[in-house]
Amino acid sequence: MKNRLKVLRAERDWTQADLAKALEVSRQTVNAIETGKYDPSLPLAFKISWLFEMPIENIFQADTAP
Amino acid sequence: MSNIKETSGDWQKRARIKIIQLAIWTGFWVITVAAAAFGPLLWGENNLINILVILLNLGVGIGMIIANINHLKNLDELMQKVQLEAMGISLGVAIVGGITFSMLDTTNVIPFDAEIGGLVALIGITYLISVYINVRRYK
Numbered sequence: 040m041k042n043r044l045k046v047l048r049a050e051r052d053w054t055q056a057d058l059a060k061a062l063e064v065s066r067q068t069v070n071a072i073e074t075g076k077y078d079p080s081l082p083l084a085f086k087i088s089w090l091f092e093m094p095i096e097n098i099f100q101a102d103t104a105p
Numbered sequence: 106m107s108n109i110k111e112t113s114g115d116w117q118k119r120a121r122i123k124i125i126q127l128a129i130w131t132g133f134w135v136i137t138v139a140a141a142a143f144g145p146l147l148w149g150e151n152n153l154i155n156i157l158v159i160l161l162n163l164g165v166g167i168g169m170i171i172a173n174i175n176h177l178k179n180l181d182e183l184m185q186k187v188q189l190e191a192m193g194i195s196l197g198v199a200i201v202g203g204i205t206f207s208m209l210d211t212t213n214v215i216p217f218d219a220e221i222g223g224l225v226a227l228i229g230i231t232y233l234i235s236v237y238i239n240v241r242r243y244k
Contacts, residue, residue, distance in 0.1 A: 063116035064181035071183055071243040080182050 042099045045073040047091050062086055116181075123176040130169040137162035183243060191235035198231040199224060 048058055055073070059066040062083065071077035079087065088095045141155070141162045148154050177188060203224045210219035 060117065065184060067240075067243065068181050068183040076243050077183055077186075083182060 040078045040099055040101055041075065042072065044069075044087065044098065047093075047098065048073075051091075058090075061090055116179075120179050123172075123179045127169070127172045127176045130165065130172040134162070134165045134169045137165045187236060187239040187243070190239055191232050194235045195228050195232040199228045202227050 044058075048055070053061075055066045055069045059069045062069070064083070068077065072079055084095050084099060087098060091098060137158065141158045144158055145151075145155060177185065180188065206219045206223060209215045210217075
């Protein structure tokens with residue numbers, strides 16, 4: 040799954056540590072999501088969506104069409 | 106920097122507290138294991154004291170398990186995944202390795218007894234290596 044987390048975070052001038060604190064996860068988890076090594080659970084994806092105030096599909100995109 | 110929304114609480118602080126609690130319980134447990142194992146050298150074969158120390162060891166062990174559960178529950182989802190995989194591998198190695206080790210003993214292939222300490226060491230080493238590899242994998 041692809042995501043725009045790094046771009047969205049950079050637009051807001053947040054560090055990985057800032058985002059990790061807001062999401063209540065470790066900085067390593069934020070990094071793993073940004074680099075595509077880990078896909079977040081649905082609750083965490085919703086939390087990210089809430090934090091960036093945009094729909095999930097604007098942040099995460101499937102690699103292949105469903 | 107634009108403001109970031111506040112969430113429920115300081116997760117990192119809570120995680121640190123859980124780790125400290127687990128370390129304290131583990132430290133106490135190691136002390137009670139040492140007391141149960143080497144205590145009889147001090148107080149001799151006093152059954153009452155030995156039973157009390159072993160019961161204390163069991164009680165502190167249960168406390169350590171509960172502290173570990175609380176620590177795991179407080180981890181974020183990626184770290185829980187890392188821990189789950191490491192524990193799964195450790196359990197598999199413990200069962201397969203333990204039975205192999207036991208059979209080597211019962212068939213007298215090895216010239217010494219298959220002690221539980223060897224199995225505990227194997228589980229510990231497997232767990233540490235698994236956690237290290239998994240953490241590296243998601244870096």
